[in-house]
Amino acid sequence: MSTIKRNVAIIGATGAVGEEMISILEERKFPVNDLFLFASQNSAGTSLSFNHKKYRVEVLKEEKLDIFGAIDLTLLSAGTEISQKFIPLIAEKGTVCIDNSNAWRMDSDVPLVVPEVNYSDLNYFNRKNIVANPNCSTIQMVQVLKPIHDIFKITRVVVSTYQATSGKGKKAMGELSSQTIALLNQQEVHVKEFPHQIAFNCIPHIDSFLENGHTLEETKMILETKKIMNAPSIRVSATCVRVPVFCSHAESVNIETEKKATPEEIRALLSETKGIKVMDDPAKKLYPLNIMATGKDDTLVGRIREDFSIANGINLWIVSDNIRKGAALNAVQIAEALHTEFL
Numbered sequence: 071m072s073t074i075k076r077n078v079a080i081i082g083a084t085g086a087v088g089e090e091m092i093s094i095l096e097e098r099k100f101p102v103n104d105l106f107l108f109a110s111q112n113s114a115g116t117s118l119s120f121n122h123k124k125y126r127v128e129v130l131k132e133e134k135l136d137i138f139g140a141i142d143l144t145l146l147s148a149g150t151e152i153s154q155k156f157i158p159l160i161a162e163k164g165t166v167c168i169d170n171s172n173a174w175r176m177d178s179d180v181p182l183v184v185p186e187v188n189y190s191d192l193n194y195f196n197r198k199n200i201v202a203n204p205n206c207s208t209i210q211m212v213q214v215l216k217p218i219h220d221i222f223k224i225t226r227v228v229v230s231t232y233q234a235t236s237g238k239g240k241k242a243m244g245e246l247s248s249q250t251i252a253l254l255n256q257q258e259v260h261v262k263e264f265p266h267q268i269a270f271n272c273i274p275h276i277d278s279f280l281e282n283g284h285t286l287e288e289t290k291m292i293l294e295t296k297k298i299m300n301a302p303s304i305r306v307s308a309t310c311v312r313v314p315v316f317c318s319h320a321e322s323v324n325i326e327t328e329k330k331a332t333p334e335e336i337r338a339l340l341s342e343t344k345g346i347k348v349m350d351d352p353a354k355k356l357y358p359l360n361i362m363a364t365g366k367d368d369t370l371v372g373r374i375r376e377d378f379s380i381a382n383g384i385n386l387w388i389v390s391d392n393i394r395k396g397a398a399l400n401a402v403q404i405a406e407a408l409h410t411e412f413l
């Protein structure tokens with residue numbers, strides 16, 4: 071077993087995803103030699119703990135990037151603008167960037183990776199020294215689609231998402247809390263993080279609207295699915311909805327396949343797939359719930375049934391922790407793969 075340890079940086083360390091990255095690195099005993107934490111001016115002077123030791127959070131500044139020459143792996147979760155601006159500057163110094171934002175995902179020289187699905191795409195990480203982490207709602211869906219596609223060839227996917235407020239970060243979770251408290255106390259509701267009141271409400275609007283009427287979140291799901299699965303001909307239709315839960319995204323997914331698949335075959339196949347847990351026994355009221363997925367690594371699948379409205383159709387219900395597998399865990403799994411096999 072390798073005894074090499076890596077210098078690791080986290081940009082966006084104080085955020086919902088950044089903090090989870092720190093705890094997952096610790097939990098999975100990633101061989102960290104030294105840890106470097108970065109955030110915005112708001113966090114100047116704070117510190118976070120890792121392996122029982124306190125690490126100071128530094129403010130990310132353009133004139134202080136030389137340190138990245140000594141950092142093997144940098145995990146970024148500070149938003150698209152930061153990734154767009156800083157990744158070229160730090161990747162050039164030699165650090166490999168694992169980016170959680172939307173900035174580089176569709177760049178043809180940047181692998182977009184879910185290790186259980188397209189591990190071998192990491193082979194070209196060094197074209198730009200960047201690996202992109204997919205969108206949270208895409209990750210949990212492709213984990214389930216890929217094994218089915220390999221055997222039954224998926225031709226079309228129709229997905230509706232039920233996405234948690236944590237998908238928009240810490241402040242957004244706070245807004246669900248404060249609005250809920252305000253409403254239960256007959257007080258005025260303040261709306262800042264979401265386009266409308268999120269407490270006791272569902273909002274069919276995540277990220278910005280494009281001219282074609284789709285949102286950017288829906289477009290990410292369509293394009294990223296094709297790239298990760300290396301299946302440009304799969305037709306994908308997505309509707310993304312924010313719902314008033316704190317953690318874990320749920321998805322209703324309808325698939326059409328070339329070769330007929332029975333629910334029993336899909337259940338058997340997914341039961342043997344790493345990273346997936348089948349929970350599907352309606353008679354016992356057993357199906358995936360947000361509260362079951364939260365804090366867990368596995369993506370949960372249930373309500374697997376035939377869609378009788380088409381020749382070869384299957385419906386599924388998929389739930390996963392968006393902060394873990396949808397972001398931090400997937401990024402750390404990429405780091406583990408780079409560490410053991412590619413660096």
Ligand code: NAP
Nearest residue numbers: 082084085086087109110113147148149171237239240397
């Ligand atoms: P968050 O809780 O709002 O955290 C944002 C982080 O970025 C904080 O650490 C913040 O630092 C830092 N930051 C903001 N401006 C910065 C600057 N100018 N320089 C350095 N750091 C800066 O958001 P999040 O949920 O962790 O998401 C962060 C990123 O991950 C986003 O790109 C998001 O799209 C992506 N992502 C999130 C999820 C999810 O489920 N939440 C899933 C996949 C991908 P301060 O605390 O100092 O402000």
